[in-house]
Amino acid sequence: MSRKWASCSTAGTLSFNDELLDLPRELGxxxxxxxxxxxxxxxxxxxxKSLMRxxxxxxxxxxxxxxxxxxxVPPRLRSARSSSTG
Ligand SMILES: [Zn+2]
Structure with a gap:
């Protein structure tokens, strides 16, 4: 299964998944x-690839x-994320 961390529209709009904020800085x-x-x-x-490098x-x-x-991701973060009662 692949996750969608970010998307780029043809209009040039970048959208990022807010779960990026839970990632280690270098992965974000x-x-x-x-x-x-x-x-x-x-x-x-x-x-x-050469630009990435x-x-x-x-x-x-x-x-x-x-x-x-x-x-x-630590389980406590995951459960906080999945709670919709807050
Ligand atoms: Zn790509």
Whole structure:
């Protein structure tokens, strides 16, 4: 299953999932830089990758941490998020 951390509309509007705020700072940066680069590079080609590296360094290591990030969020944060009574 893939999560949608952010989206970019054709009108040039970026939207971010507020769960990004629960992520470690460097992973939030990864998602944001990823999307911002799509304004100038619409794909994940060679240019996009080299820009990612210029901004984030070892971005592939960050990317590999994202799919499992749900398990990394402390349970108390998850239950706070899922409560709609507050
Ligand atoms: Zn992308």
């Amino acid at each position: 940066d990864y998602v944001i830089v990823h999307e911002l680069l799509h304004f100038s590079v619409p794909n994940h080609g060679k240019l996009w 210029a901004h984030l360094g070892d971005w592939e290591a960050l990317a590999s941490r994202l799919p499992g990030i749900r398990q990394a």
